[in-house]
Amino acid sequence: MNQQADLGDWSPWEFERNGQKLMKLIRGHFEQIRNIPITTHISPQELMNLLDKPLPEKPVPFEVTLNETWNKVIPHLTHWNHPSFHAYFSNSASFPGILADLLISALNVNAMVWKSAPAASALETIVLRWLAEMIGYNHEADGVLVNGASLATFYALVAARDSLSDLNVRTKGLTGHFVPRLRLYTSDQAHSSVDKAAISLGIGTDNVVRLPTDESYRLIPTKLEEAICLDLENGYRPMAVVATVGTTATGAVDPISSISEICKKYGIWLHIDAAYGGFWYLVPEVKENAEDLQLGDSIVVNPHKCLYTPLEVTALFCRQKGVLANSFRLIPEYLNTQKEDGSVDYMDYTLQLGRSFRSLKIWWVIQSFGREGLANRLGESIRLTRWLTKEISAHPNFVCAASSPFALVCLRYVPQTIRTIWQKAAPEKQRVLSEYLNRLNDELLRQLNQSGTAYASHAVIRGRYVIRISIGNIHTTFEDIKSLWNKLQELGPRVGVSMSSPTIDG
Ligand SMILES: Cc1ncc(COP(=O)(O)O)c(C=O)c1O
The missing domain is CATH 3.40.640.10 (Type I PLP-dependent aspartate aminotransferase-like (Major domain))
Known part of the structure; x- marks a missing residue:
């Protein structure tokens, strides 16, 4: 008879009660999202040590699972939904889409x-x-x-x-x-x-x-x-x-x-x-x-x-x-x-x-925002990208390496001193300078991502290492983009000083 306790699922009532706990935590996650680190710096070994444990034979109370999820799992993710995540193509899940995914699982058709x-x-x-x-x-x-x-x-x-x-x-x-x-x-x-x-x-x-x-x-x-x-x-x-x-x-x-x-x-x-x-x-x-x-x-x-x-x-x-x-x-x-x-x-x-039932989440997103609402939101990403592109292009120490018609800009930190040396340099010297600039920008991206202010990714286009900023998160604001730009301007010279540069005759 005791075996009965090991059968069946939660009751619908328990499901709702646990669901409410989860919803509250998700609400807190989004309210605090700008204060949480965008990514983690833990090593794979440390992470495995933190998470790995023997296969549970007996039920683990849901509160424990929730606690573990919030304390050990979520802090060690890279948060694609963070408004300052600009890597790859920075998509984000909107709230109607997130809720639809829950219902898709609930129906499980x-x-x-x-x-x-x-x-x-x-x-x-x-x-x-x-x-x-x-x-x-x-x-x-x-x-x-x-x-x-x-x-x-x-x-x-x-x-x-x-x-x-x-x-x-x-x-x-x-x-x-x-x-x-x-x-x-x-x-x-x-x-x-x-x-x-x-x-x-x-x-x-x-x-x-x-x-x-x-x-x-x-x-x-x-x-x-x-x-x-x-x-x-x-x-x-x-x-x-x-x-x-x-x-x-x-x-x-x-x-x-x-x-x-x-x-x-x-x-x-x-x-x-x-x-x-x-x-x-x-x-x-x-x-x-x-x-x-x-x-x-x-x-x-x-x-x-x-x-x-x-x-x-x-x-x-x-x-x-x-x-x-x-x-x-x-x-x-x-x-x-x-x-x-x-x-x-x-x-x-x-x-x-x-x-x-993938169609449900698209249906909910389109119903919730409408074609016009989606166009406005995408349009805002374009406006933010254009602002950033203009700032980069006007700055003496940055170059816009490639600009898309869409919400993506590729930039490079190229200190003016290097630009001046470059103009007078022979091809072999230019190659050395190019390699230096690639390393410089690689390091700048590493430090940007380490800083927690924003997170971006890179591309190598025709041998040039560039930092890619993709703006597509539904929660990203002008303030977020401004602080990303400020951080790049602050880090650029600092990284430049920390990495010895090739000189005109060196
Ligand atoms: C232009 C382009 N096509 C296709 C893909 C692959 O997309 P998915 O991850 O949905 O397979 C990507 C991924 O970034 C992409 O940039």
């Missing part, structure tokens, strides 16, 4: 087929249409929500490969019969997920043609056409071009319209990675940089990168209806359900079978 979660599939269809409208894509297109842009790009490229119907890869595979060398074209700035897709597709990284970019880090269409022609002469088979709207390092935008013309001319699939850039179409000041997205045969946009929706959620669209199902539909008997008009079985569109 599986949106694999329409019948297994009808309203979840219906909402997925609706939010996909809304998202397509928000980026100017054909809202009649096939779409599906997946966990991230990397997998979305992989799925799109599977569809691209299978659109080469004479190869019949889906049935025959890639080996044991003649398949020409399949080629993918993208810029030297495109995300590594393109190479990962090539690896997983069996195409191989040698067949990812990385094309040079112009002075603004955009793919050069003439180079693309030259590469395609050369490959055709050599008997290779162009499979797809991946263009980017909002590259990872500098937020650059490839010339989609010219690329699309080339793709049409040679009958090549165009995939657009607009994981970061797509939703800027909502903001009138920068909209022109995210136009032409409808020219993609497929496109990926990330609500978890730009639309205040908690990880993990990405939307993939394919213009031609049926192409995803053509690649991924495979129905074992136990999943054979009666089809009704208007129903969609989202398991048919990707590799994933069990699927969470």
Whole structure:
């Protein structure tokens, strides 16, 4: 009889009581968020020692778990929701999105087929249409929500490969019969997920043609056409071009319209990675940089990168209806359900079978802010970025190394003394100075992140180490950006003094 105590779950009442405790702690976390360290400096070994313990045989009271979480886990995270977190693409989870994630778990439905979660599939269809409208894509297109842009790009490229119907890869595979060398074209700035897709597709990284970019880090269409022609002469088979709207390092935008013309001319699939850039179409000041997205045969946009929706959620669209199902539909008997008009079985569109109710969190975010509210919030990030970019450009000891049309700026600390020496220096000396500046900026970033005032990440563009500031957090204010800028100005000279610099003759 005693065993009964070990069965079952909390009662709904206990759930509510514990939930209220958690909510109170989360409220405190957000009220205090500017006072908590953005990141931790604990070593992996120390952290493991702090957290590791034997597998619990008996129940641990929830209060203890909460205490441990708040005292040992949360202090040793890097806080992406911190308003001064500007690393990578600094997304943030908004409150409606956070609450939706709770409800998604509470309902725990599986949106694999329409019948297994009808309203979840219906909402997925609706939010996909809304998202397509928000980026100017054909809202009649096939779409599906997946966990991230990397997998979305992989799925799109599977569809691209299978659109080469004479190869019949889906049935025959890639080996044991003649398949020409399949080629993918993208810029030297495109995300590594393109190479990962090539690896997983069996195409191989040698067949990812990385094309040079112009002075603004955009793919050069003439180079693309030259590469395609050369490959055709050599008997290779162009499979797809991946263009980017909002590259990872500098937020650059490839010339989609010219690329699309080339793709049409040679009958090549165009995939657009607009994981970061797509939703800027909502903001009138920068909209022109995210136009032409409808020219993609497929496109990926990330609500978890730009639309205040908690990880993990990405939307993939394919213009031609049926192409995803053509690649991924495979129905074992136990999943054979009666089809009704208007129903969609989202398991048919990707590799994933069990699927969470991702659409709910996008639905709640869009309902809570509206298209206009989202556009205003994104617009504020643009205004903050423009202010910072102007300050950097006007400062004698900083340079704006690359500015995106979107809310991202890459900067470098370049003391004027070094700039003066540089101008007179021979190439070999310039190389030494460049290496010094790279180390200087690496150290500046390290000290910025150590300071706790703000947290940023880096990129290396054409050999130059730059500090990347991405502004995308829903809670970030002008004061936050001002204090980041003040900190950089304070730390720059200090780091300069601490690192001996090459002299004109040294
Ligand atoms: C341009 C671009 N595409 C794709 C990705 C991959 O996104 P995800 O993390 O959703 O797979 C990233 C990640 O930063 C990115 O910057």
